Amino acid sequence: MSLSDPVRSGRVVAPHLVVRSQPVEGVAAQLLDHLPAEGGLSWVRRGDGHIGWGVAARLDVAGGNRFQDAMLWWQELVGAAVVRDEIGVPGSGLVCFGSFGFTDSDPGELVVPEVIVGRRGGTTWVTTISPASSLAGPPDLVTHEASPVHDVTFSDGARSGTDWSSIVADAIKRITAGELDKVVLARDLIAIAEQPIDLRWPLRRLAAAYPNCWTFSVDGLIGATPELLVRREKGLITSRVLAGTIRRTGDDAHDLALAASLARSSKDLEEHEFAVRSVADALKPHCKSMNVPETPFVLHLPNVMHLATDVAGVANNGASALGLAAALHPSAAVCGTPTDVARDLIGEIEGMERGRFSGPVGWMDAAGDGEWCIALRCGQADPHDARRIRLFAGAGIVAGSDPTAELAETNAKLVPMRDALGD
Numbered sequence: 001m002s003l004s005d006p007v008r009s010g011r012v013v014a015p016h017l018v019v020r021s022q023p024v025e026g027v028a029a030q031l032l033d034h035l036p037a038e039g040g041l042s043w044v045r046r047g048d049g050h051i052g053w054g055v056a057a058r059l060d061v062a063g064g065n066r067f068q069d070a071m072l073w074w075q076e077l078v079g080a081a082v083v084r085d086e087i088g089v090p091g092s093g094l095v096c097f098g099s100f101g102f103t104d105s106d107p108g109e110l111v112v113p114e115v116i117v118g119r120r121g122g123t124t125w126v127t128t129i130s131p132a133s134s135l136a137g138p139p140d141l142v143t144h145e146a147s148p149v150h151d152v153t154f155s156d157g158a159r160s161g162t163d164w165s166s167i168v169a170d171a172i173k174r175i176t177a178g179e180l181d182k183v184v185l186a187r188d189l190i191a192i193a194e195q196p197i198d199l200r201w202p203l204r205r206l207a208a209a210y211p212n213c214w215t216f217s218v219d220g221l222i223g224a225t226p227e228l229l230v231r232r233e234k235g236l237i238t239s240r241v242l243a244g245t246i247r248r249t250g251d252d253a254h255d256l257a258l259a260a261s262l263a264r265s266s267k268d269l270e271e272h273e274f275a276v277r278s279v280a281d282a283l284k285p286h287c288k289s290m291n292v293p294e295t296p297f298v299l300h301l302p303n304v305m306h307l308a309t310d311v312a313g314v315a316n317n318g319a320s321a322l323g324l325a326a327a328l329h330p331s332a333a334v335c336g337t338p339t340d341v342a343r344d345l346i347g348e349i350e351g352m353e354r355g356r357f358s359g360p361v362g363w364m365d366a367a368g369d370g371e372w373c374i375a376l377r378c379g380q381a382d383p384h385d386a387r388r389i390r391l392f393a394g395a396g397i398v399a400g401s402d403p404t405a406e407l408a409e410t411n412a413k414l415v416p417m418r419d420a421l422g423d
């Protein structure tokens with residue numbers, strides 16, 4: 001079986017890798033400046049994080065066992081690797097990047113790059129990863145220009161805005177009839193440029209405009225997400241739950257008033273509570289103690305404000321960051337309540353394939369520490385046409401939702417990607 005064969009179940013043979021992490025000088029202030037034109041992976045926030053390129057090992061997964069298959073493969077890979085890690089922080093040594101589809105049938109992957117450049121709290125390092133038969137030296141770190149993207153036009157994806165609003169109206173009726181409490185419905189837009197899109201261009205703009213989000217690039221999926229599904233670091237588990245949104249106007253005084261109204265909005269508080277409950281319930285079996293604040297705070301982003309709750313817990317077992325992400329996905333921030341009913345309703349009425357949008361995206365190291373966010377505020381590059389990229393946004397629908405307001409909310413959530421691709 002080739003390393004890139006999709007795995008639906010059973011064991012996959014992981015390669016033997018030799019890994020070395022060592023300190024490095026001369027890393028650019030923006031890690032993304034080192035990304036090569038093709039095959040770049042990234043995970044950056046506030047200047048820290050890591051980027052990578054090349055493929056030392058890769059696993060493609062789909063199906064009901066996708067998370068288990070990925071974890072098994074990663075354990076085998078870690079077990080067979082020879083690692084010399086001179087840095088010793090989460091993210092140094094052997095690391096994979098990955099993303100997973102929203103549904104079991106949407107494909108996802110884990111990718112181990114050949115080169116990783118990392119930065120954490122002032123320490124910078126380079127990790128080289130190669131098959132056991134060849135030990136690569138550290139590469140020369142060069143910076144690259146990204147080609148500006150021009151003349152992008154945006155058009156409806158699977159549904160027009162009007163059609164999507166009527167689907168939302170349907171969902172509200174079904175919630176009111178008692179079929180479910182909450183469902184998250186999404187829509188897509190197609191962006192087409194005159195020339196092939198250099199993904200590094202929108203990526204750099206996202207990282208600059210949304211420094212508090214996690215700016216990611218994995219296999220053609222790029223975005224800047226504000227929602228941390230789970231972080232595991234040395235036995236501490238954290239999750240940032242977002243649900244309940246209001247657009248920003250750009251007028252600070254008015255935005256402060258809007259933030260106060262968001263914090264009091266019973267519709268948004270209800271929507272938020274479903275999401276917090278789903279995360280707290282999924283993490284509970286993995287934590288010996290947990291802190292779930294009773295009241296959300298308002299997270300201010302440049303385009304929108306969200307109700308946010310930071311959940312924290314102390315791990316009571318060895319579940320890896322990916323194992324925890326698997327337990328949490330899909331949370332009610334992207335699916336609904338009850339989960340199964342909401343997932344079925346999404347499949348029935350949403351009318352599009354989400355692919356990896358709203359699935360877990362992130363990274364993990366050999367100790368199982370790592371960060372998995374929810375792939376939001378993102379776009380999927382078309383593998384067959386480098387001029388096209390599909391953008392996504394969704395909104396949580398509860399009984400008190402208004403279809404027109406939900407459409408406006410999705411438009412606000414599309415702003416980061418639209419601006420990043422705009423002139």
Ligand SMILES: C=C(O[C@H]1C=CC=C(C(=O)O)[C@@H]1O)C(=O)O
Pocket residue numbers: 184186227242243244245306332333334376377392393394395396397413
């Ligand atoms: C589904 C999305 O957002 C989720 C995360 C934060 C707030 C949300 C909301 O208020 O509806 C959504 O649950 C999206 O950005 O596409």
